[in-house]
Amino acid sequence: xxxxxxxxxxxxxxxxxxxxxxxxxSVKVMTVNYNTAGELSEGARKFVFFNIxxxxxxxxxxxIMLFRNMTPSPFLRFYLDNGxxxxxxxxxxxxxxxxxxxxxxxxxxxxMLEKExxxxxxxxxxxxxxxxxxxxxxxxxxxxxxxxxxAFVPLPKEMRGKYKxxxxxxx
Amino acid sequence: xxxFPGLCPGWSPRAVPARGRKSRHDPPAKSKxxxxxxxxxxDPEELLVVLERYxxxxxVLSALRAEFRAEVLQRKREERLAAEGSxxxxxxxxxxxxxxxxxxxxxxxxxxxxLRKQEExxxxxxxxxxxxxxxxxxxxxxxKEKEVLQLQEEAKNFITPENLEARIEECLDNxxxxxxxxxxxxRIVKRTVLS
Numbered sequence: 521x522x523x524x525x526x527x528x529x530x531x532x533x534x535x536x537x538x539x540x541x542x543x544x545x546s547v548k549v550m551t552v553n554y555n556t557a558g559e560l561s562e563g564a565r566k567f568v569f570f571n572i573x574x575x576x577x578x579x580x581x582x583x584i585m586l587f588r589n590m591t592p593s594p595f596l597r598f599y600l601d602n603g604x605x606x607x608x609x610x611x612x613x614x615x616x617x618x619x620x621x622x623x624x625x626x627x628x629x630x631x632m633l634e635k636e637x638x639x640x641x642x643x644x645x646x647x648x649x650x651x652x653x654x655x656x657x658x659x660x661x662x663x664x665x666x667x668x669x670x671a672f673v674p675l676p677k678e679m680r681g682k683y684k685x686x687x688x689x690x691x
Numbered sequence: 692x693x694x695f696p697g698l699c700p701g702w703s704p705r706a707v708p709a710r711g712r713k714s715r716h717d718p719p720a721k722s723k724x725x726x727x728x729x730x731x732x733x734d735p736e737e738l739l740v741v742l743e744r745y746x747x748x749x750x751v752l753s754a755l756r757a758e759f760r761a762e763v764l765q766r767k768r769e770e771r772l773a774a775e776g777s778x779x780x781x782x783x784x785x786x787x788x789x790x791x792x793x794x795x796x797x798x799x800x801x802x803x804x805x806l807r808k809q810e811e812x813x814x815x816x817x818x819x820x821x822x823x824x825x826x827x828x829x830x831x832x833x834x835k836e837k838e839v840l841q842l843q844e845e846a847k848n849f850i851t852p853e854n855l856e857a858r859i860e861e862c863l864d865n866x867x868x869x870x871x872x873x874x875x876x877x878r879i880v881k882r883t884v885l886s
Contacts, residue, residue, distance in 0.1 A: 546775070593802070606788065606791060607791075607795065608794075609794070621794065
């Protein structure tokens, strides 16, 4: 099965999860106006090609729209939920600079992300076991330090009901 | 059951008759031919009382549940708002927006600089071209002037019908010798005598 597209690495989960721009919850729409030709839009083109998949992966609820060849100079526009619009001029900027800029003005800071991570962790207890959907392990036998599953390692005689019943009958 | 209250303690009442041996398609037995199945007797006052009590109980319970649900939601909403709309956050947001505006202004300055330079460049180029054109025109005119003057000079030596006779006489009087000798080194010798 051949790989699809010019840079198929953009489709890998590892690449996508490497995106570090997580927008604040007030950002609803992101609009990119850029040109398909011209030296000035080069950074914007690279940004659209390489970084927007990462951003959309980390922010699945933000609507991203691309407009090509509508204005002479490239820019980004963010629409927040209180009606505010944020304009970012990206002429003559590399795509890395653009991501840094966007992360600085509208991205969640690292501390905030870590805090959210910790909150999410608090909801589930890692020591419990049960259905795979809610817990890490399904059976007690999977936990380290516990009796292994009798399907793989037979239990010692003394723990088996058969032996215990036989002993009781004997006595 | 209702006919013998308390006389069959070991018998557990069944809501649905269990189908032991016969399936639903088998006909009932002949001994059950005249059987009339009556619903269990109900005491109307007791029924009313019990229903009323159940109604109130359920009403209270659902009200309590709704109350608690609303409280939890309210608390969550407040927490969310407090996390978002706090003063520091707004301050931070305004600061970042201001920084963004500055960045845009800087980019605007750069853009204007670039456009200005481009315009200057264009003007300079246009001027150069115009100058070149002017110079070309001048040179051309000079050439033409020179030619005209040269022609005027030569016109003095032209042979006209008036001085035709005089010129012929002149030529005949002064014979010119066009003969010459040249050797392999390229030296010209004009000693040949005209005969």
